[in-house]
Amino acid sequence: xxxxxxxxxxxxxxxxxxxxxxxxxxxxxxxxxxxxxxxxxxxxxxxxxxxxxxxxxxxxxxxxxxxxxxxxxxxxxxxxxxxxxxxxxxxxxxxxxxxxxxxxxxxxxxxxxxxxxxxxxxxxxxxxxxxxxxxxxxx
Ligand code: CMP
Numbered sequence: 001x002x003x004x005x006x007x008x009x010x011x012x013x014x015x016x017x018x019x020x021x022x023x024x025x026x027x028x029x030x031x032x033x034x035x036x037x038x039x040x041x042x043x044x045x046x047x048x049x050x051x052x053x054x055x056x057x058x059x060x061x062x063x064x065x066x067x068x069x070x071x072x073x074x075x076x077x078x079x080x081x082x083x084x085x086x087x088x089x090x091x092x093x094x095x096x097x098x099x100x101x102x103x104x105x106x107x108x109x110x111x112x113x114x115x116x117x118x119x120x121x122x123x124x125x126x127x128x129x130x131x132x133x134x135x136x137x138x139x
């Protein structure tokens with residue numbers, strides 16, 4: 001099934017010059033970049049994006065981190081894109097992620113884990129529309 005998912009290269013990845021490396025992995029895995037932009041989120045924008053985590057103890061720190069510097073936002077499309085992108089990223093905690101995954105190779109901590117991906121079709125729909133209008137996505 002062809003799906004869309006949201007990918008973010010987080011501030012730690014952008015700051016360390018990993019944009020090209022992450023996109024290379026995405027494209028060489030057969031996923032297509034349908035939309036892309038670089039933005040510096042405000043704390044409020046990061047809070048809105050991660051609203052489902054509002055009650056978590058790490059919410060304040062996570063949203064400060066996500067607004068400390070620019071991020072790259074992308075809509076990815078492809079066969080089972082949600083799981084395919086999650087497989088490329090690896091587990092949330094870099095220490096627990098499989099060898100060869102982005103988070104294992106580049107993640108600094110469970111919070112500064114270099115990339116984000118939607119975890120289900122409903123969250124992918126919310127997350128892609130949070131950052132992109134229909135006009136910004138290419139076919
Ligand atoms: P992400 O996939 O973007 O989804 C939520 C983010 O919260 C996660 O990646 C991490 O950056 C962060 N996160 C998840 N669990 C923790 C935790 N236990 N401590 C700190 N940050 C976390």
